[in-house]
Amino acid sequence: MRVLTSGLQTKQDPKWKKRLDLIVDRTLAHFYPNGVAYEQACETHKTCNVDMRSFKGYMHRWISSATLLAPHLADKVRPVFETSAEAAVRQCTGGDNARLCGFYWSTGAFDGLTSAVHQMNVLGALTGLLMNKDGLPLTNTTGGTSRGNPDAGQSLDKLNELPPITQGDRAGAGIVTTIILGIFASLFAWMSIN
Amino acid sequence: MCIAGANWGAVRWGALIDYRHVTGDKTYDGMITRAIVHQVGDKRDFMPSNWTASMGNDDQGFWAMTAMLAAETNFPAPDDKHNVDYLSVVQAVFNEQTMMERRVSGGNCDGGLRWQAYSFNNGWDYVNTISNGIYFNLGARLARYTGNDTYAEMATKTFELLERLGYVDEDGNVHDGAHQVKDCLDVNKQQFSYNAAVLAQGAAYMYDYVSTNRRASLPPPFSPLP
Numbered sequence: 480m481r482v483l484t485s486g487l488q489t490k491q492d493p494k495w496k497k498r499l500d501l502i503v504d505r506t507l508a509h510f511y512p513n514g515v516a517y518e519q520a521c522e523t524h525k526t527c528n529v530d531m532r533s534f535k536g537y538m539h540r541w542i543s544s545a546t547l548l549a550p551h552l553a554d555k556v557r558p559v560f561e562t563s564a565e566a567a568v569r570q571c572t573g574g575d576n577a578r579l580c581g582f583y584w585s586t587g588a589f590d591g592l593t594s595a596v597h598q599m600n601v602l603g604a605l606t607g608l609l610m611n612k613d614g615l616p617l618t619n620t621t622g623g624t625s626r627g628n629p630d631a632g633q634s635l636d637k638l639n640e641l642p643p644i645t646q647g648d649r650a651g652a653g654i655v656t657t658i659i660l661g662i663f664a665s666l667f668a669w670m671s672i673n
Numbered sequence: 674m675c676i677a678g679a680n681w682g683a684v685r686w687g688a689l690i691d692y693r694h695v696t697g698d699k700t701y702d703g704m705i706t707r708a709i710v711h712q713v714g715d716k717r718d719f720m721p722s723n724w725t726a727s728m729g730n731d732d733q734g735f736w737a738m739t740a741m742l743a744a745e746t747n748f749p750a751p752d753d754k755h756n757v758d759y760l761s762v763v764q765a766v767f768n769e770q771t772m773m774e775r776r777v778s779g780g781n782c783d784g785g786l787r788w789q790a791y792s793f794n795n796g797w798d799y800v801n802t803i804s805n806g807i808y809f810n811l812g813a814r815l816a817r818y819t820g821n822d823t824y825a826e827m828a829t830k831t832f833e834l835l836e837r838l839g840y841v842d843e844d845g846n847v848h849d850g851a852h853q854v855k856d857c858l859d860v861n862k863q864q865f866s867y868n869a870a871v872l873a874q875g876a877a878y879m880y881d882y883v884s885t886n887r888r889a890s891l892p893p894p895f896s897p898l899p
Contacts, residue, residue: 499877501844502847506866538869606688614695632716
């Protein structure tokens with residue numbers, strides 16, 4: 480007897496779904512106490528360095544991105560991310576314009592720490608909420624225009640001794656803060672958040 | 674050597690690209706483009722000479738994630754004179770990080786991507802989740818964008834390594850890494866949100882890639898007569 484399965488591809492690869500669901504479930508439980516993003520390893524004792532203080536922004540954006548390709552996640556992610564974003568925005572009351580954001584979202588109050596990183600985090604939480612299926616990441620068959628080169632990067636730099644290290648461009652932080660504050664002015668109005 | 678702020682320094686441009694993508698606000702396009710072009714380096718691999726000596730695989734990888742997002746959102750390419758194609762730069766990073774010079778050879782953590790790119794930097798023997806996680810994330814996204822199954826294989830191998838080493842445990846906790854000198858048995862149980870998030874995003878891309886049969890990763894729909 481000929482064995483047929485449905486010719487339709489159902490979007491249910493079980494192996495990756497299991498891995499994905501496991502991590503997302505644990506992430507929501509561990510990093511969103513009371514639904515608000517919290518950097519567990521360092522936030523309590525205020526030992527987060529500047530990179531660590533940027534992670535909650537990434538978490539909001541990257542997991543929001545994940546829900547675009549795995550829509551079954553949306554029902555559990557969305558309510559938490561809305562709660563978290565509201566808490567984030569609620570404490571953006573600092574600085575001369577009363578709109579600067581701090582790092583400690585769960586306290587409900589601006590913490591006095593003005594830094595581009597903290598503005599970026601809140602921007603990430605808000606943009607994550609605005610991601611939708613009309614903006615799925617492109618591929619080379621769905622309109623992506625970047626050509627690519629599969630043979631790129633086939634040789635490594637060999638450094639035999641430590642050359643002088645330069646600081647690089649670190650002046651961008653102030654510029655980024657200014658940009659993001661401008662963005663918030665319109666985003667907050669648009670989303671009717673107060 | 675880890676320079677504080679190296680992570681977010683790369684990721685901030687991705688945050689602005691995401692903002693642009695969901696709002697259509699093109700105000701900051703020029704600034705974003707200049708930042709990426711400034712960082713690509715002579716070999717178009719995000720290893721510019723003024724930063725290279727201190728670059729970790731994670732630093733290089735964060736820039737590649739920003740470039741991957743640029744490709745996925747059709748963020749405008751720089752002027753031709755710069756010779757920068759976002760996808761190509763991501764592929765360059767991925768190919769460099771695939772090489773064994775960047776990885777542990779032998780022992781329990783065999784094949785693991787090191788935190789550092791150069792042996793004279795502190796942390797050379799730390800085999801961490803973020804470096805491997807970004808590599809996994811990029812591999813999954815390259816697979817989905819190009820349809821090339823080799824990227825998916827490398828991504829899958831990487832995730833399986835993280836599971837085997839216990840960096841991802843059976844409850845979904847994502848730990849930070851371990852040291853080659855301890856054969857990667859000294860797992861640092863600290864959990865940082867970015868590790869979990871980079872794996873979650875990559876896993877979603879793998880789920881999409883495999884589920885939609887972007888390449889022949891699923892069995893054929895028919896079984897022939899026995």
